Amino acid sequence: MEDEPKSDFSCPVPLPARDKVLLGHGSGGKLSAELLREIFLPAFQNPILARLDDQAIVSVDGLRLAFTTDSFVVSPLFFPGGDIGSLAVHGTVNDLAMGGAQPLFLSAAFIIEEGLPMETLRRVVASLREAAASVGVEVVTGDTKVVEKGSGDQLFINTSGLGRVPEGVNFSADQARPGDRVLLSGSIGDHGIAILAEREGLEFESPVVSDSAPLHTLVAAMLEVTRDSIRCLRDPTRGGLSSALNEIAGRSQVGIVIDEQAIPVREEVKGACELLGLDPLYVANEGKLIAIVAPEVAEAVLAAMRAHPLGREAQIIGTVHASNPGVLAMRTVLGTTRLVDMLAGDQLPRIC
Amino acid sequence: MCLAVPGKVLEVEERDGSRVARVEFGGITRLVQLDLVPEARVGDYVITHVGFAISRLDAEEADRTLRILKAMGLLESEERGAP
């Protein structure tokens, strides 16, 4: 069999047409990257956008500002540990914080489906206000649109944020260097599993609450230790830890090796993942960050993270290497090494 | 094929004419149908596939083989001089 001519092996199944946007295009995986690369980047090409970080860093009259925007389409609107209102603040604040910025101002735009109970809207707005107040940012501009019933799923929110980047802070996903350490602020998968537990068709009872939280004070605590030895920060939201680290490996053209046993995963999250056939490495987080830091400051930064309430379970989970540029690999519990790829689209619960 | 996971039966009840259990999987719980494993009792581990228990895990058998395997593991690490 070994010498069978290779020319016989063709897969004549036609390539699936991509004439419509699929849900997977919004998953934060490879399909999302494809959309970005093929539609958005060519249209808006500029050096600031080309950095592809979670926020744009712009200079205005010598002042360095971080600017970002994010849309929130979470279903259900209310979930254990949060709701779309608080999430809309935390998501955008965290995108600013990952640039090292102190968040200053937010905008909030509401796209409301006709028929949404007024009480629901009140609750969401109150939650958004409280979240903003506790972060210390103000919502200084906004917008409201109402769409016909059936044209939206109850309520979508977009927030944009503006923050100030301190002197000497210059984080970007293309700055990881061989020898750097990979730090993770706590357990992964909590947000995704909390949401999944509420979804129609899956139905399990879980004590898991979303980790949705603003990370700017944790980042500030890390900046107390060092400004110039932190290469890059990321919050592993959609697509999970794997997507975030794959992006860094790709942008920096380095190899990253993480240690399966060092990555904190709650027992409940593990249980849900076993049951539904999911991998926690791809499950979303809303209150965790990854830091790539120089080896000589890794322990000090780790200590600063652990001293902060949102970083108590922080761990050094991996190392940056020169070999295998662009590749994320993981040392398994058995001591073998395997690739951790980005997923094409959404992770679906499976039975097989 | 066939993802099936062991979980611990916490409660058993009658629902719409069939036996249903609340089963714990590492801290989360889910209702599991006992139509296919009517003999399952509280405290048993059942192997669950698509919301149905398909077997009652034989705990004695599991413990017995694990003991043998663990002994093998210890022996092996001693031979290699590891802890």
Next chain:
Amino acid sequence: MKYIDEYRDERIARALVADLARRVTRPWLLMEICGGQTHTLMRYGIDELIPPQITLVHGPGCPVCVTPLEAIDKAIQIASRPEVIFVSYGDMLRVPGSRSDLVQARAAGGDVRVVYSPLEALKIARAHPERQVVFFGIGFETTAPANAMAVLHAQRQGLRNFSMLVSHVLVPPAIRLLLSSPQNRVQGFIAPGHVCTVMGYREYEALSREFHVPIVVGGFEPVDLLEAISLLVAQLEEGRAETENQYARSVTREGNLQAQAIMERVFEVCDRKWRGIGLIPRSGLRLRPEFAAHDAEKVFQLEELTAEEPAECLSAQVLQGLKKPTDCPAFGRRCTPAMPLGAPMVSAEGACAAYYLYRRQAVAP
């Protein structure tokens, strides 16, 4: 988690590997039937741990991969109807039919929903009496009893708007086909532990005798698989050919008789086409005629579909263990999970996807 974590213990795994290295004196070619086992082997890199004399090839045990094109085309046809809510296990959504998949059917306006259990499809049917709810009943013997129970529940609850599109397959006829092939190189099989949980392993004992081939019923965790490999190698080295049960914490010789009775009541054996392999006699299950009211093939007037399987697709040889996924020139280039050319690249436990996900490149630091 109890009964999972213990079976991922590095020390036990290493001991089993060392034991294996002592035992093996010659090259052996083994096949794990089940895609779940393929997934574990790749995820934990077990194929790299075991002695080089042992080669593992991967079997046809992924129901998603072997579901024929026609069944997927039918599913898409039904899902595209405005009155239908089409309900499926998540696994089937991205499997390409001859022109499209269920994800694209959803993007084109079909109401396609993912559930974890067939009973949740019944719940949807109760909540939407004005819609037709169709469940995609796929899987091996492990899943068949649960799907059969859903049909029985629907009948008992008088749910007239619930039907099932059935494309169940059975494992032993596929093993028989592999063993009967003159091209067969496989010297020992790891039988699928959860299929045997339901069916027992008497059918496999018959195969061991008839073809003089060792078979070990194996579990799904790394330690299970290493132990199963070790038992197979011991048999081969000693010239024995028996069916043994490594997964005794779940599997008995007779299997789950209650589950078998329920399957028997709802389904009957039929011939079935396997994607990439072709027609295998008496290798499928369909609903018995008395359940016609819940049989989507009877409820809907479907166009007769005769999608031709791509005869020269390498997936056929991958599913039969004749080739490794990496032998395919399209692997990882023209064919990736984002752009699958064949079904084994779609399901997480499809052999091609497992290879692609976990070891696409050398990852040694």
